[in-house]
Amino acid sequence: MPAPRAIAFDVIETLFPLGPLRPLFPRIGLQESDLEPFFASLLRDAFALDTCGIYKPFAEVARASLEQMGIASDAADTIFNGFPNLAAHPDVRPGFERLAGEGVPVIALTNGNADVTRTLVERNGLAELVSRVISIDEIGVWKPRARVYTYAAEAAGVAPSDMALVACHPWDCQGAMSAGLTAGFVRRGHAYGSAMNAPQVRGDSLPAVVDELLAL
């Protein structure tokens, strides 16, 4: 694969870790450790709906995920209200600045909501470094469906093979590669499981992954 001419970044967990949501779970009668099954089952159900040809946005699937854990809709707001206040990983700014210096546009490509993502980007002072926020709400299917990645490449005006996706989720890297993009895996404390194809690049920080992608 050639060095990418544009790079899309997964948003939730890759740019903004969910850890600050953890103390919110005991407030609604769950455990702090319920953060992981909440987020994994949210994605499981969203992907299942996508397989069935049904599109539901992030907030609706997230609400149902909490409902299945016994949480009523108004209590679920306690968790949702935490999302717009997440803080970026400290390595995001240096990674994005490196790309700005090279003239490579940064796209935030999220399964989440566009407004929440724009709020996160702005509150974390990253707005001038992000050329575009794309939510799957524009497209009507969830990552890892190929259409999301090719849509992002079209939006950036480059061929899929000239675009990379950076994510801390193997399923997202796999989706990008299946759609013809280059994938960079950033470890956020997790290994890259062997069930997915290996990404072209992997590293321990966002700048490390970006540097390796630019060196392709």
Add this chain to the structure above:
Amino acid sequence: MPAPRAIAFDVIETLFPLGPLRPLFPRIGLQESDLEPFFASLLRDAFALDTCGIYKPFAEVARASLEQMGIASDAADTIFNGFPNLAAHPDVRPGFERLAGEGVPVIALTNGNADVTRTLVERNGLAELVSRVISIDEIGVWKPRARVYTYAAEAAGVAPSDMALVACHPWDCQGAMSAGLTAGFVRRGHAYGSAMNAPQVRGDSLPAVVDELLAL
């Protein structure tokens, strides 16, 4: 929907609860509470692979799921060795006997492995009540893809609309309904989240769900 002429049952959790696996997690350095994120992320990744057109069997995705939680392959065997020893929910036998009395064949339809499922059926003394075990390994795609459910209907010699699926997972009920089957949701301590279409039948026990399906 008419009363079903054959009923497929989801296997893992619906017939055989995973609770007995819980004490195995601390033995490999994880927490008992890691059972839920393990199983949810396993399905998340399997569905994502399916979206990308890649088929990997249960054991391979399960191993990768543990790998992403920091568990080496040999330690993962501690968890896998627990699967063939699971005990059926006590309401499974009376539910299956009710169907045997009505001459309605029971199919075990699993995303898991056929041999493990047959072992579970035999060790729990259910072999004479199950007409067939179907694993997705025969089909090459995961539930909730429609092909799995229509394949099971073909195997039972009935139209999809004459078949029901019983499961404790909303994503499985949704898949069955999207494929034209009737769905019965058995609560195993979890609510049916509102992101999925409502199942035709829901109940607190397997016999209750079976009775309602037969009364359609």
